[in-house]
Amino acid sequence: MTGEARLEGVVRLEGVVAGYRRRPVLGPVDTELTPGVHALLGRNGAGKTTLMRVLAGILPPLAGRVLIGGTDLAADREAKRAIGTLAHRAALSPQLSVRDNLEFWARVRGLDGARRAARIREAAERFGIEGLLGRRTARLSRGQLQRADLARLTLTDPRVLLLDEPLTGLDPVSAERTRELVRSWGADRTVLYSTHSVPEAMTLASRMLVLGGGSLTALPVSRDPGDDAESSAYDLRTSRRGGAWERAEVGLDTTIGAHIAGLVADGIEVTDVRPVSTGAAATRTALEASIHRLLDDPS
Structure with a gap:
């Protein structure tokens, strides 16, 4: 072969x-x-x-x-x-x-x-x-x-x-x-x-890999133009339970990036994030916020 x-x-x-x-x-x-x-x-x-x-x-x-x-x-x-x-x-x-x-x-x-x-x-x-x-x-x-x-x-x-x-x-x-x-x-x-x-x-891209502090964080890119509902739920893979998935609910005044930053500040590693309910515009905004936050503060 x-x-x-x-x-x-x-x-x-x-x-x-x-x-x-x-x-x-x-x-x-x-x-x-x-x-x-x-x-x-x-x-x-x-x-x-x-x-x-x-x-x-x-x-x-x-x-x-x-x-x-x-x-x-x-x-x-x-x-x-x-x-x-x-x-x-x-x-x-x-x-x-x-x-x-x-x-x-x-x-x-x-x-x-x-x-x-x-x-x-x-x-x-x-x-x-x-x-x-x-x-x-x-x-x-x-x-x-x-x-x-x-x-x-x-x-x-x-x-x-x-x-x-x-x-x-x-x-x-x-x-x-x-x-x-x-x-x-x-x-x-x-x-x-x-x-x-x-x-x-x-x-x-259909997936983002953000590199910082020697670690890699994966973020998916949603491309569903028919779904314009507000993005409010995400699945995150964290180190809290040995790499298990967790569900995160975020409010309209909170981005997923802020939620990830809070977890990291508590010493919890986030290695992957996937939107559960996706609104095209909201998901894009949340994704950009997550990327910039990870780039600015990879710890």
Whole structure:
């Protein structure tokens, strides 16, 4: 069975602790990523890039493990080939032309001559870089470099995509094309999308992962436009009873973020929140409040 086939399942982090020179900066993290778009939010230095590196198999965790479809990523190097990564710094050599860079990565991904040429042509057309193929990447603008790196990412068909601020430096047209691409990927692939923009994340993602203080909090995004009732009840997974679910009723003058902050102040960890009765506008407002409160005070 190929690594790509194994990656059809969920990505699961079990007790993952990560850091550098044996100094933890993240964790322990326990969560799972199912097919769909998951937005990763956090302040600078919160550990978003570290988490991405662990998921890509680049940085071994100090403790815990990453499972892809039930397979330990550290024990199956072939599985890494089916993970597509778009880092904050483009994975392109500045001394090579765009075409040579794409040729190199297509060979690394195992594409033969005929398929390699076709995939390079399709990727260049998708991101409008046909006229840049002969240019050295060192001479590209930030936006052009980002489009070339996205073309590199789409040469194959990865089932798990790790995107670190993919809209950085893109013009409005290219940014919208990328948003459409992320949405299409989320239909049948697992996408982790790092961004600093809460509105952008809420537009694209079905689930928010807020990183702060080394811990990860999951918040769902409700997308039921037909339900305009006031959101007043939530299920929270807390540490109060060994990770069991609890029901929280909040009044019209209280946001779920305030309720979460109160629990955290009492020493109770909240790891997941799900609305029970959802009103589209109220739920969005409560979700934004929760995200900003977690970003401002991750403790």
